[in-house]
Amino acid sequence: MPTTPHDQPEDQGELIPGMVRSSVKQAQAKARATRERKAAGATITDVDPVARVLLDLPLAHLDRPFDFSVPETMAQAAQPGVRVKVRFAGQEADGYLLERSAESDHPGPLQPLRRVVSPEQVLTPEVLGLVGDVATRYAGTRDDVLRLAVPPRHATTEQEPPGEPAGLLPRDSGAAAAAWADHPLAGAWLSHLREGAAPRAVWNPPPAADWPRLVAEAALSAPGGVVVCVPDGKDVERVDAALRATGEPEQHAVLTADSGPAARYRSFLRLLRGERRIAVGTRAAAFAPVRDLALVVVWDDGDDLHAEPRAPYPHTRETLLLRADRAGAAVLVGGFARSVECHHLLHSGWAHELTVPREVLRRAVTTTVAGATEHDLVRDSAARAARIPKQVHDLLREAAQEGPVLVQNPRHGYVPALACERCRTPARCSACTGPLRLGSPTEPPACRWCGEEAPAWACPECGHRGLRAPVIGQSRTAEEIGRALPRVRVRTSARDGVLAHVDGRPQVVVATPGAEPVAEGGYSAVVLLDTWLLLSRPDLRTEEEALRRWANAVALVRPGGRALVVGDPAHPAVQALVRWDVAGYAAREAASRAEAHLPPATRLATLTGGPGALDDALTLLDVPEPVEVLGPVDVPDAASEPGERQRVVVRVPRAHGSRLSASLGELQRLRSARKLDPVRIQVDPPTL
Template sequence: MPTGPDDAQPELLPGLVRATLKQSQAKARATRERKAAQAETASELPVARVLVDVPLAHLDRPFDFSVPATMADDARPGVRVKVRFAGKETDGFLVERAATTEHTGTLLPLRRVVSPEPVLTPEVATLTAAVAARYAGTRSDVLRLAVPPRHATTEKAEDPAPAPVVRRDLAEAVDAWAGHTHAAAWLGHLHDGAAPRAVWNPPPGADWPHLVAQAALAAPGGVVVCVPDGKDVDRVDAALTALTGDRPEHAVLTADLGPAARYRSFLRLARGHRRIAVGTRAAAFAPVAALSLVVVWDDGDDLHAEPRAPYCHTRETLLLRAECAGAAALVGGFARTVEADHLLRTGWAHELSAPRETVRAAVTVAIAGATDFDLVRDPRARTSRLPKQVHDLLKQALPEGPVLVQNPRQGYAAALACERCRTPARCTVCTGPLRQPGPTDPPACRWCGTAAPAWACSECGHRGLRAPVLGQARTAEELGRAFPHALVRTSAREHVLAHVDARPAIVVATPGAEPVAEGGYAAVVLLDAWLLLARPDLRTVEEAVRRWANAIALVRPGGRALVVGDPALASLQALVRWDLGGFAAREAASRVEAHLPPASRLATITGEPGAIDDALVLLEAPESAEVLGPVELPEDEGRSRVVVRVPRHQGGALSQALGDLQRMRSSRKLDPVRIQVDPPSL
């Protein structure tokens, strides 16, 4: 008998060895069985074509993998998968199952199916390829925009049973659109399943979210509605909810929802529980079934331009989608872009607008010119820059309801200059421009933030300052002094108001931050029109007219608007006549003379000078292409930009050449460049 631990050790060792050996054998057998199961491919359609999530342009194509028999049921087109690629596990989308492959070697098997949920529909997969080709990008970049990240908990949660689609009476939509010429015919074709295409410019004061909701509900199938920002999404959401009640047919898709809520809305659309998608630019790829209508509102807003590669635009994405799916299209906005005008001139779309008598009755626009600005002021506000006409209009309109005052700049005093010689005030530390953040704050640099309470002019030595550019806070202060009994509210980037009630008030807002007033504004005032026209940009005038029109359109029917600017400007005269279609046509004609979009197609190539030279050597552009530049970018030191321009009919060839350039550069591992096709500005 053993008398201690040491004596028992020889008898225990063989047992431990045998147990360990059995465990090793069992583990090895399980591994062999798993590998054998993986090696056994599916009996039907054993090849999976996968778009691998790789940013390299020369690898932007589907790759073939074998489908293990254990994954045959879950590996459906549209699901997320994991594959072994370039020595590591990589994400991808399974886009097709096939019976054969052109690959001559042995196919690697799929590693696993991440989820059996098909999140990439065939229509959206086709659209991503078209968008990538149009903008000389990669499908992996487009897929990041089209399919939101997976939220496993939301995916596994039970979703409400889909409500049956109620086919609505067309008469309600026709009545809502009664103020627009040819709207009844357009809605009738849409309701019958045809694909009518229209450019729509409603009159000022029109309830455009309600009209969009009526058109969406009149469509027989899926609908995608894209608007610039969350405020507009909320308005369309509220309009659809008011019409559908407790049987909603739409889902909202915005980044502000958060991962779970956004993925829930995405799944409701993909599973067919909702047929109408409402959102910002990413909603252009919403997985609605049986697409019958696409709508883009205010297509000139720069928020529709994607800031990430491949820099696609919502309008162009939706028009591509309408072409691919044979769906109807509605391009709307109070102002008309030159691109929308091009759709009309080429016959691709027809015009939907109100008769002239309806427009004339909707609003009266007047201009307070330079003479009024210089000589006539409110005697109670000696330091005010506001013309007497502004004060008179405010006095008349305030008892009737809220009044909107659009100020082009935010803050207090956005720029400062010498009071005596008008020399711009500069920081002594970094030479940046000085500004005054508030009424009691000393001047401070806009670049480095250094305060300059003892500033003196470098030219004349004078210490007095004037403010040639005033922000909305200073304007609100002036109006508060001029109208001490009126409520004054501000809306700007740091604090944006979505709505104001119908009580009399003065609302001072920057462009794009104007709140919607209950029942509409009694009057609208546009200050410093010259300031929006001071930007050195291709679309300066067009963008200014769009921002002015959007503000004036918030007026109630029969309201008044006053613009402080030069009456000789054609852009302001277009507002007075509310002939925004004519303005867009004239702007487009001038673009044709200058060989600028939309009469031409162009692309920019940006990067370091050496990378730009390499790109120009490798680029096989069409023979008619013009190469402008390269030029150094003052705002981006060490980088240059070149512009390549071709006639519009060769735009496809230019995109193809730029795509080939990206693939060639990627395969040769050359220095990176950024390529933007049809950028919103230059």
């Protein structure tokens, strides 16, 4: 039966108006608190009320600090180096607070900071200065460099309690002196390092040297912060293991993108807060916020992985040299091969040489060339013509009984290219004209571009249906070696599956350059196949890069091991490898480049874009004499028509390199302000 108002209890009728009054009071209190909070936020602090903020904007003409006011509620949190959010051009923008000041040059009222994202001061003054130096050197913007220097924020990791600060005392010199005993000048270098001086060295260890241990001992000998940059994750793991093996695992942090956002940001914070003093990582670790920087180390500086593929395309070696010069820190640039840039550092007197005596090199490895002597040709008349001559089979059969053997093959896959068996015409796809390949012995020929199979292919020139393999991949090489050595285990390491380590048991490892695994105790022998492939690349650094890749492979042998090269014994790069004369070869390359007016004797930059955009850029570019402008030339690009993209090379003497960078930076700002068509500018590109 429905109730009426007369049926409700008397106390319930009195309760409803009371609840309404309570709700109204709560709403009024909440509105009052909101008004007070907004009023407090609108109140500008009296102490240093101006915040200079570098905005996270990609436009070059906005690469400068902007002034904002600091609300009273943010006065404590808004400290130099923190992340902030501001209102700019009608939109919310991210930025970094660079400094606080009492006055502003802006005549009108200032927009207030909207929010301090985090109280963590992630941008230190030293890193900020380095970011500016790198942006100026490579004609880029500080915003682009900051994306490389400061990892994205991970809020959960930021809330973790801080740890204990790391000690800054250098390690006892006994272990370091024993590790570096083969290098006669290393003792003096380490002594200067421990005393807080800034010795600079170019270091080339002998083959079979345990370079991660030497780097670890040098890092622990430094009296302050250390930055160690290596090419890839495999090398990071080796240096990390070497530092842990020293008995002081709490001294370093690993900075790599592969470790994930949380782990990377945790390592970044440990270095920022002083909980770790040694940063080990790939190219982004060059900006690690270590305290009291005393030493920077870059290993294998000739590796193209040290060249950043994103604007402004800085190189790890140059970044660390700029940082060491700014901080007054020591420098160690190492590698089994020597780059032309390192030779320039020695030739100019900026750095000193750290090498071993010739007798140490002779004991480390014995390197020979297949078919190099008359005796070899008598035993095998096809030693210079065969891809895998008899000497290789004999060495594999003998060395595989002693331990693992490494075979370097320059191409990955099974048969990456095919040609007509009769007339040698390259086999092409009938659908897209892409090159045909064989993925395995049981698959028909297929296009590398579109995947279309061509089981009934016929040569368009002669009509022949037979195919030959002008280039052999590592999978096919492993198959051939397995047939020749049926009782020996054969493994492969390439792009699709890279092995980091192999044990010391007898086996043959066929690997592509850069994917060679580290063998436990070292390889008993190393074989270098198809050396002509690395020497046939149309590139400025072809021979230098070939020697570097060969040297890195040969250096994986155990002390007293053997290496066999299948190639032209008269080629200068092959001869340099046999003699292990990386210093002499670098000097020869440097002299050749100086005659051709190429880096490092000169400073050059490439401008790439459409014809109209390049004309505008060259019109606006103001480079003082002497300057050479080469081009324009068409840039081959599968995504554009011929002539749609062109490239110009601007070249000046090395002494005028800073003026070239400054002119290119001003060009970037003018183009950005006028909204001109895009032009890609790259200073000192690693390749042309």
